[in-house]
Ligand SMILES: Nc1nc2c(c(=O)[nH]1)N(C=O)[C@@H](CNc1ccc(C(=O)N[C@@H](CCC(=O)O)C(=O)O)cc1)CN2
């Protein structure tokens with residue numbers, strides 16, 4: 001087991017709030033003439049911070065290229081061995097067996113991502129009943145788990161769908177692989193209508209409005225019937241996901257990871273934005289936060305300090321590698337022993 005690096009977890013929220021305040025705290029238009037010196041100081045700090053951030057993004061791009069090359073050169077036999085080993089670790093894990101709702105990516109071989117097909121097949125072959133948590137808790141009095149630890153009620157599976165090029169990604173519930181079509185990036189994702197021809201989207205939403213600081217709006221909408229939950233940032237409406245109940249587990253892709261929970265994605269910001277929105281929603285609804293588990297080939301695990309981080313990067317709770325699980329956060333230590 002790896003000793004957790006508390007620094008990545010302790011530092012991230014602080015850095016995030018500093019970054020947010022840089023974006024959100026704009027001087028009011030009625031600012032007095034006297035305060036111009038202070039404003040200039042603030043502007044020079046902002047410029048310095050922007051330069052630092054640019055340098056970090058450059059480092060991220062360099063690391064992405066390096067890892068992509070290594071993945072391209074990976075021996076196919078080793079890749080296949082690692083794909084199976086990683087998926088078997090997950091399929092055998094108690095935190096996977098007991099989870100009721102999970103988000104997982106549909107692996108793309110052209111992107112040389114860790115394969116998730118065995119996991120997806122397993123979940124889709126053993127679907128959830130569609131009953132709510134409340135009904136399940138009544139039924140659970142009569143329900144016995146199978147010998148292998150699987151719940152008889154199965155799992156609900158959510159997979160990502162990119163909504164636009166502006167970091168908006170939604171997790172959509174699927175019950176069949178027939179529900180998928182290839183998107184413009186050649187990644188399979190849920191079609192706008194399901195296999196039975198039914199629209200996935202829900203219509204009328206009640207809007208709960210929350211004003212966060214000057215000129216920044218976070219709007220949440222929900223439809224209690226369908227469970228559609230959405231978050232609107234600025235002008236664009238973003239559906240986070242359709243769920244009345246919390247997700248317990250997220251299986252994450254990425255290009256590079258380290259044992260303190262750092263994760264380097266493909267540079268779209270889709271996962272970090274989704275995770276931030278979902279975590280905020282879970283906090284508001286007093287839901288338990290889901291376990292964030294990244295799947296990593298051996299060559300994708302970096303030494304500490306190699307992965308550059310920016311304030312919006314969300315750390316993962318655990319890594320699954322071909323040699324097993326590496327729990328990182330206190331939540332992972334608690335759930336994954
Ligand atoms: N399987 C899978 N599904 C996913 C993601 C993912 O990483 N993997 N995403 C995670 O966000 C979202 C889609 N985002 C993506 C972002 C970039 C690329 C991509 O092909 N990037 C190229 C570089 C493109 C460029 O630099 O212009 C690459 O990585 O080689 C693919 C998906 C949602 N679905």
Ligand SMILES: Nc1ncnc2c1ncn2[C@@H]1O[C@H](COP(=O)(O)OP(=O)(O)OP(=O)(O)O)[C@@H](O)[C@H]1O
Pocket residue numbers: 060167254263264265266267268269270271272273276310312313
């Ligand atoms: N929560 C967020 N709010 C605003 N901007 C964000 C957020 N998360 C990421 N971004 C922006 O998205 C862009 C890509 O970020 P970054 O390079 O960290 O993505 P990544 O981690 O590689 O991708 P992903 O999260 O999709 O795996 C950056 O411009 C970053 O500032």
